[in-house]
Amino acid sequence: MNILIIEDESRIAKRIARMAHDIFGNALQSIKHINTLHEALKFIQNNSMDLVLLDLNLNGDNGFDILTTAVSESFHTIIVSAYKDQAITAFEYGVLDFVPKPFNRDRLEQAFNRAIAKEKTGTHKIKLLAIKKRGRIRLIPIENLLFIKGAGAYTELFLADGTKELHDKSLEKLEQLLSHSFERIHKSYLVKMSEVKEIIVKSGSKYMAELKNGERIPIGRTKYKDIKARWL
Template structure:
């Protein structure tokens, strides 16, 4: 794991650092501290990461300015903040968890488990995906998203208006964030359940999901029975 801690209070930053080291142990490859937005943004531009731990108030600067950039990246973001009233907004932006201050190691470990896919995130209701477009960050409403196709370490987002966008997160990471309304129907596809109009079997034992817009997507053999049960 490669982790970045963005926290302006030295005492809290060191506490998070110590707990992170205790929780990940030998799985922790690198751990970096940043105490300003500018320092964090510069580090994000030049270094691959697995996880960002972000405070929302950094010497008076708004952590949401960094959050838009962070949640568009290939890594997961966990907010650690005393501003509990901002939790819903943070989740809507696509953070993996919101850990309120004060916190203990058990609560932080629970958040880390979400990052390593050991704990369900069914209760998280992401409302936006942040995407990089023309050198800027744009918030894409989840309601405009029809299905997602895996493209290696990236993912292609297919929208209800027929357009397509590229996201820096992998299909697996997006599946984790969107589990409340999307279903993995194939190793390469994640689909909004409400958009499926018909599920059928074709010759050669090919399983197909027909969407409301007429598009047809493959269903994996191992996914068919479970998908049909959920769809019905």
């Protein structure tokens, strides 16, 4: 586990780091603390991480300026902030959790467990997916997303207008964030269930989900019964 803490209060950053060492133990490979927005953006561009803990107020700079960049990356982001009124917006952008200040060990451990145990995000709904394209960040409304295909460490997003975009997060990480409206119907596919028009049974115990746009997505044999029950 490689962790980046973006926090302008050294005391809080040290407390988070100490708790991370206690909770992760030997699984914690590295932990880095940065206290400015500019340095954090530079570090994210040049280093590989598993988890980022982000404060929303960084010496007067707005942590949301880094949020779209962070959520477009391969790692998960957890907000640690006193600005509780920003929680809904943060979840809409695709953070894994929002830990309000002041926090205790149990609450931070819950957030960490969500990251390592692939626990889903709970009651909050993501509304946007941020992608990197030609050096810029583009926000894609979830309502425009039909299905997602795993492509190794990356994913391919298939949109309602027929276009396709690449996302840096893995299928497993997006499954955590999109648990409300999308279903893992196959080891390589997440599908928006409201777009499923028909479930087709083919010879040889092969199953397909036909979408409203005519696209056909394979359904894994072990997932067929659960998918059919949810679709009905």
